[in-house]
Amino acid sequence: MKWTYKIYIGALAIGMLASCQSTQSYQHLDIAVKELYRDTQEGDTLSIGMMPWQTLFKDAKLQELITEGIENNLDLKIGIERLHASESLLKQSKAAFLPDLSIGGGVKRSRLSYPQGFGFVKNATQYDVFANTSWEIDVWGKLASSKRAAYYRMLQSDAGQKAVQTQIVAQIADYYYQLLALDQQQTIIEKTIVNRKVDVETMQKLKESNVVTGAAVVQSEANYYDAEATLPGVKRQIREVENALNVLLGKPVGTIDRANLTVQELPIEPNIGIPAHLLKNRPDVMAAEYELAAYFEDVNAAKRAFYPSLNITGGAGFSSYEFKDWFTSTGLFANIAGGLLQPIFNKRQNKTRLEIAKASYQEKAYNFQKTMLVAGQEVSDALYAYEMAGEQLTMRQQQVDKLALAVDYTKKLLVYHSSTNYTDVLTSEQAHLYAQLAHSNDQLLEWQAIIKLYKALGGGWRE
Structure with missing residues (x-):
């Protein structure tokens, strides 16, 4: 959670910097x-x-x-x-x-190899539902x-x-x-x-x-x-x-x-x-x-x-190998990340x-x-x-x-x-x-x- 707060604080600081930045606007021609x-x-x-x-x-x-x-x-x-x-x-x-937002879900049936199954299962069904978001801050x-x-x-x-x-x-x-x-x-x-x-x-x-x-x-x-x-x-x-x-x-x-x-x-x-x-x-x-x-x-x-562009991404959802545990706290997952991308060489x-x-x-x-x-x-x-x-x-x-x-x-x-x-x-x-x-x-x-x-x-x- 501390990392989450740091990301929020960093994004807020950059946003304040952007708001203070002076931009050159078009001037009416006389x-x-x-x-x-x-x-x-x-x-x-x-x-x-x-x-x-x-x-x-x-x-x-x-x-x-x-x-x-x-x-x-x-x-x-x-x-x-x-x-x-x-x-x-x-x-x-x-x-x-505004941030992008997408949702999705699916059911995946897999046959696992012996080491992955730990000797207990050979087949597994995974249930997923998720939401992803990304936001480019206009710094x-x-x-x-x-x-x-x-x-x-x-x-x-x-x-x-x-x-x-x-x-x-x-x-x-x-x-x-x-x-x-x-x-x-x-x-x-x-x-x-x-x-x-x-x-x-x-x-x-x-x-x-x-x-x-x-x-x-x-x-x-x-x-x-x-x-x-x-x-x-x-x-x-x-x-x-x-x-x-x-x-x-x-x-x-x-x-x-x-x-x-x-x-x-x-x-x-x-x-x-x-x-x-x-x-x-x-x-x-x-x-x-x-x-x-x-x-x-x-x-x-x-x-x-x-x-450089500043992007914040995040995702959350539910994932479970048991249908009865799909929407329970044990199946909940979430992530958030922030990153800067500076173009160096992009073919001119x-x-x-x-x-x-x-x-x-x-x-x-x-x-x-x-x-x-x-x-x-x-x-x-x-x-x-x-x-x-x-x-x-x-x-x-x-x-x-x-x-x-x-x-x-x-x-x-x-x-x-x-x-x-x-x-x-x-x-x-x-x-x-x-x-x-x-x-x-x-x-x-x-x-x-x-x-x-x-x-x-x-x-x-x-x-």
Whole structure:
């Protein structure tokens, strides 16, 4: 029993030593965020990235689609399962601090040689039941480092899940506004087809009155068929975008219920400013740093593998050659032992493990830097794209207005004045159609710039 007390006292002393040991923990990296952007203004765009998607996208039909996508998107479901797996690994790393326990039992029938039987027995039956335990005391913090690594990987999986949701929300919104823009373009083309059909009839009447020649009639008909030929391409694009959106929603292809582009209101002002707290909101940046922290702890664990390990083992049970004496005090046995194991030569396993851990950590450090640079590029691009889209849309609206006047003027001149011909009408009509389609596309570009900025700032995962 004295030896038992000595073992307990020794284990307690080593445990106290371990608790006093200082361990190196991962330190959050401070990044000069403003240096990641160009042409910034004073201000803070964090409020945009911090907005719940319900606040940014006010269209009720779009909100329904995003909700459906978050619930049913297959990539999000895959991410949830990965998160569950990382949570299980964290639980396992915590359980590593606990002792192992196993139980067993058996009955063994033996035929003994004469000397072992002492001349009395030739056959013996042994009855056993036992419990064994072993416990590695984390003196140097190896298990603690492994637990922290598992914890950071769980946080990485969680951040990765949020990053996927950010992408899904942005992609659903992008497809939705593509559909609205294509719907508007289809409406423009259909109205143009109706107008050009009227133009053909008008040219035929003017020819009968000797105001225009047969060439003008043929040109008007060609102009009509040009508009007709444009329509199938737009319808094809609508079908393709609808199908792609349905895949994002995790359901078979079909039509998408939607509003129209003219009723959409932009949620923010053009003067946006500097995203000063990008690290706190972008899930992919958070995931990259959590991954870096996990590999930092892997290095710590690999270093501590060089230190001796302290193990306490014990066992107890009942063993007897007589069934009636199996669970009596005469059959009771027990043992307890403690030991230190210092690795001396293990075929370079520990050294290789440490070198790999250090190289992997440096790789993740470079990956984190790359993630930050890409994040800065995406925010800078989105900021400038939004600014330029607003200017482009303003200029395009003026072009559409002027070309509408040009079409009206040339048609009147064709009827009432001989200084013009149908070629002038044709040119102005074609320019007006393409300007209208471009105006619709410019509206889409403005919305896409907002969506990209929202995604670049990490928006879409907050409720």
